[in-house]
Amino acid sequence: MHLDRLHLRGFRSAADTTVSFQPGVTVLVGENNAGKSNVMDAIRLLTLPLDGKGSGLHPDRDDLHRDGCKEGAHGEGCRTTFELSARYRSTAPGDLDRFSQAFDEDGQTASYHLTVTPPPTGFRRPTLSWRAGGGATTDLDPEPRAREGIRHLYLPPLRDAQRELASSSGGRIQLVVERLLRDDDVRENFLKEVGEQFGAVEAIDPLPQAIKAVRTRLTRLTEGAHPQTADLGFADASVSSVARGLRLRMEQAGLDPRDLAESGLGYANLLYMATVLTQLQDAAEADLTVLLMEEPEAHLHPQLQTILLNHLAEEACASHQRRPEPGSTWLGRIQVIVTTHSPHVATAVAPRNLVVLQRRPWHTPSTTDGASTAASGISAPSRPSYRTTAVAVDRLKLDKRDRYKIRSYLNATRNTFLFGQRVLLVEGIAEAILLPEFARLTLVDERLQRFHGTALVPIDGVDFDPYLRILLHPDSESGDRIARRVGVITDGDAGSNEKAARTRIRKLDALVESMDAHDLARVFHNEFTLEPEILRAGGPNRNLLIEAWKEQRPRGWADDWKAVGDGSPAEQAKALSELLKDKDKIRKGDLAQTLLAEAAARPNGAPPLVVPDYLRAALDWITEEPAR
Incomplete structure (x- = not known):
């Protein structure tokens, strides 16, 4: 049940x-x-x-x-x-x-x-x-x-x-003890033994001498009126009185327990x-x-x-x-x-x-007194409001393969793409490294804040389908979706896998259309791949790429860039794309990190990196405020 x-x-x-x-x-x-x-x-x-x-x-x-x-x-x-x-x-x-x-x-x-x-x-x-x-x-x-x-x-x-555990009320431990004393005989025997122990403690020196000193003074102060006496002892034995004197202590297994003040907040x-x-x-x-x-x-x-x-x-x-x-x-x-x-x-x-x-x-429609106009049929302007929507992943149209892929990805990355309403899907780590800096160079004010609130998801490949389905499929009962806006950034792969890339992009567009999500999702792509597009963007990008390239190929970099040449931006991009076909030549994630380090090391006032147009368009779109 x-x-x-x-x-x-x-x-x-x-x-x-x-x-x-x-x-x-x-x-x-x-x-x-x-x-x-x-x-x-x-x-x-x-x-x-x-x-x-x-x-x-x-x-x-x-x-x-x-x-x-x-x-x-x-x-x-x-x-x-x-x-x-x-x-x-x-x-x-x-x-x-x-x-x-x-x-x-x-x-x-x-x-x-x-x-x-x-x-x-x-x-x-x-x-x-x-x-x-x-x-x-x-x-x-x-x-x-x-x-x-x-x-x-x-x-x-x-x-x-x-603080909760160390409270003088002893409330937390009292609850535990009370549950173990439900049997009347067990409870009576416990309180009897506690009372006997209390009596034994009262007889330990110097407690008798202490009360004797107090009693002598009290007698002298009261003997002229109504003489008083005094005694010292514990309160009547009860679970609450015992619990108030107990403190939970804790330490790593094998060590002596210590006061909670010496333990971390997490273990407390x-x-x-x-x-x-x-x-x-x-x-x-x-x-x-x-x-x-x-x-x-x-x-x-x-x-x-x-x-x-x-x-x-x-x-x-x-x-x-x-x-x-x-x-x-x-x-x-x-x-x-x-x-x-x-x-x-x-x-x-x-x-x-x-x-x-x-x-x-x-x-919601409203009238001047706040009442709904649905029953009256009177036309009135709508007022903005907010409501909670719920999307149960179990109610989405995901097959077992999609569920398995999503779970494997989440287990490996702990990504946050199910927590926010804006999601940017990219192919790999290089895009994930560069896009925050490109956003800083491109966006301002509330748009930059919206980017910070966007989940950036490097899927390490081109299988975007499961991510689009979980984010954009409507809940079968509520009709709501997890994401309000999803952007996909993928490569056009001109000169290498151009035909496969065109097919992939076409299928992504068709998937978005099949979920009736054309207003919620958009696919952004380039002609080549990320690095050639950065080169083609111009400005200081070529020099920065060369410096980053040197770090990975200190001996071969000159020959590599001689092959790139100094032709038109499109010609250089195509030549660099040919170089990158050799997967062992460059580690793209390292290249992206070094590129940003080189850009940061430039003197103040030097021209900043130039953001490729397709990435600028993706950043602009993902940070728009969607129509309500």
Whole structure:
């Protein structure tokens, strides 16, 4: 059993958003303000906390989506409620029997729907209205206790785990100890032994002398009125009093544990997570526990991020294979949902386990009082707004080969191209090295900032198809795509593989057209390859290329450039292209790095590198602000 789908309508940034989840681990990626935390909070509102305490969420009017409201604020005629729906699915027969009153029409899934009316200003309690399944009966929520079998365990973003763990309240370790003392006899015996130990400590010198000195003074001060006496001892033995005196300590295996202040923030965060994850033993007393983790990468180096996600995946997988404990009717399933900004966390799972959330602009009709004009039929100007869109990679038209290629690439590079809305695909490392400098020479102000926000993807080849498909195929349910703008930069290979290059470019254009993405993607190509095009661009480029060439071929460079000659730019480019057919002659990545180093070493005021026209066009296009 697992949470299969979440539908948010009118909740914060989600005007009408559907998010799909996988049975084991689902990772939500996306930019800031994309709505990742909103999805987590929606699940917290739809399910009970694992420990039975309150979720800490108190819906108010700020949780209502501003869909065209006047000046972005709620007024008369704006929405007053938001709706959240959760659909649950199971591949194991009988797992959903407890939720039969919430079955959907297909008989294969169960769902619960929550309508929330935030309280008016000055009040705290919202109005909650539940509906189970299709709601075909007069009793919309016939068996509310069934929902108690679906729980969540929430781990917020960690910023200072050392302080949390070292708190004098002892709260984290107390939770762990309390779970081990559920049996009354075990608890009574523990507290009895602690009390005896407390008494023994009270008798250790100089504690008796200390209280005797205080008692003597107190007697002298009070004997003229109501004489007082004093004693010294521990508080009554209780789990909380013991926990307040305990401190978690940690050190590398094989060494003596030390105070947390001497440990790094990353390992302190993992220790904090470990104390929270001990609560998962309570998942055996629920049908489904959804572990919600926000930004678990905080203070963790990349390898630890991957190890953490692998552990969580193993925990979830094991829970779906376990049989309920003897005498228990609970299923004990665990599902993990993670939000992240880290490519290391995102690539710890298969691409099909990724959901890309984005904040997209849209326009809604509005009137002067903020009410929708759809019902009245009155024409009114549209107002800009934003909404969260969700693209589940599992809902894209990717075959097994594409999925495998994308996963292999992400594992090898940890690239960020699924996180942003602008992507620039290039053939190799040389383009990836040079394009940031070309952008600095070509772009200014907000366009340069947009380039910094663009994912630059060197695919080390010319197989662009899988990348275009994952970025541009519309989600089969929402119709949204991961990218808003994708540029492909590829070589024309004149004089060598020109026919194959023309065929490749034609197929790329056809692929874009087949996905109805001609406004979202564009292919930029040259006549030769990168280095000849840099030479043909003119300016100081020839001299800089020669200096960079010398470093790789200190003996043969003169003969090489004698072969290039000093003819027209086109003739030189063609000759250099012939030289580059010998793959052993030049390492293109090294040449690009040396070229930039030579350019940087020139005196101030010297003419800068000249950017080839096709690269300038690609940079201009990828940094345009697309029409909304």
